[in-house]
């Protein structure tokens with residue numbers, strides 16, 4: 001074994017820099033943090049070639065003196081904390097005194113501040129000289145990782161790095177609405193946020209998502225001893241098929257927290273169909289002494305000492321807001337105070353084999369049906385045509401092969417559709433409500449499994465993946481091709497999709513987003529894929545159905561082994577005849 005020696009300071013600083021600087025967007029995050037900490041009211045960002053060639057942040061904040069400039073890029077140099085106690089009362093985004101030192105170890109950094117300039121070229125610092133910017137600071141980073149080719153190899157293509165930078169920019173802008181932000185790429189102004197308040201900024205950012213409807217915004221808040229919560233969210237009729245629009249900020253900083261995202265999705269789930277997620281920006285203002293960001297160099301994780309209280313507060317806040325909305329729209333008693341219906345058992349249907357997907361559910365349990373969505377349609381997908389074609393095909397096949405079902409189908413009468421969401425069926429001793437969206441989703445799920453109809457794309461869809469997904473696809477792209485998604489690797493990290501399942505036409509983007517995140521076991525990847533495909537082609541809550549289609553759906557509902565959707569939820573709800581009679585003082 002080689003003998004021990006102390007590392008050369010430049011080598012050591014480059015190794016340390018690896019923790020903070022992963023790609024241009026991590027540099028941007030640090031430089032924007034510094035500008036915000038300097039109390040800037042206007043911050044402009046300029047990137048070239050996705051920030052790999054150059055990335056500049058200009059602010060009108062306090063700036064630095066010549067002496068401070070001399071120190072700013074040294075390791076552990078900070079004006080933000082001086083004792084360990086300060087760490088537990090943080091009011092600034094920075095505290096490690098490491099960012100500028102790390103960035104300057106792996107690029108050429110030029111800082112102009114309050115009339116002085118300094119350059120640090122890959123760890124080698126120049127003298128402070130007179131420079132531009134009489135008030136405020138401009139920090140320009142050039143040629144990231146030029147001297148560390150092994151790390152440059154891990155960067156994505158400039159276009160993808162630019163969108164990572166844009167994402168970081170937007171996340172920072174979300175936390176600081178009182179600051180004006182501008183984002184330029186290749187000299188072109190891409191985004192401009194005027195100074196505003198939290199709600200306006202949040203709605204502006206949500207509206208950048210094409211499917212979001214600004215008219216459908218809910219605002220909710222909670223005040224506790226140590227914590228204040230404010231959430232801006234979509235109305236339940238406007239939702240997404242992934243969690244990408246759930247953002248959590250703790251003391252104005254975006255964090256990744258699986259538990260808090262869970263709190264949001266489970267409190268909201270009763271109002272949404274399975275597999276749907278809200279647009280939800282949650283601002284948590286917590287007592288700084290209860291939050292520790294000193295966990296990971298990128299500061300995207302934090303320990304929150306009162307997390308369980310916050311979890312509870314999120315649940316209460318969301319439920320109340322949704323109930324209040326129910327009052328406004330329905331003027332009914334909330335379900336939690338008095339059940340609207342007395343649940344009864346589903347009609348007995350003999351299930352020969354349990355379904356081999358989704359979690360098992362007890363058919364005697366009744367679940368709260370999805371809330372009726374407003375009659376406006378959140379999406380205008382081509383689902384109806386797709387759905388009709390698929391249903392019609394099966395009907396033809398059924399007739400041609402004279403497939404007879406072995407299920408015992410109870411006597412029933414289709415009564416009609418309620419709230420454009422439920423199909424109502426009268427059985428011998430009960431009324432049954434069927435969630436039309438979930439039922440259709442389930443039927444399509446079964447169709448897609450059986451048919452595997454494929455649509456070739458006119459122009460193949462190119463997309464980039466990170467290294468883990470690239471490796472995964474090299475081994476496992478057959479998972480997708482098996483179901484009509486043909487993937488070809490064009491170059492490292494770049495893939496092309498040439499076909500998709502027919503039921504999913506026009507939803508290439510969503511399939512690609514899914515592929516870009518999956519590295520799990522084959523079964524769960526397939527399950528998730530089916531759920532997406534079926535969900536997209538399915539009839540939505542809020543869609544008016546003609547009675548022929550509705551009756552076809554009901555018949556096929558009764559032919560199912562078990563009435564659960566591809567996500568494993570029961571989608572029917574029954575009210576006994578006895579209960580109805582009793583309510584009006586009749587004897588059955």
Ligand SMILES: Nc1ncnc2c1ncn2[C@@H]1O[C@H](COP(=O)(O)OP(=O)(O)OP(=O)(O)O)[C@@H](O)[C@H]1O
Pocket residue numbers: 030033034035038059061062063064072073077078079080093094095096097098099100101137
């Ligand atoms: N845009 C700026 N305006 C004014 N001062 C700045 C600016 N950028 C950096 N500084 C000064 O340089 C110091 C070092 O910055 P650096 O980002 O390296 O560390 P930090 O912000 O203190 O902590 P962290 O490493 O957690 O970001 C800061 O503490 C601050 O005093």
Ligand SMILES: [Mg+2]
Pocket residue numbers: 030033034093094095099100
């Ligand atoms: Mg900093």
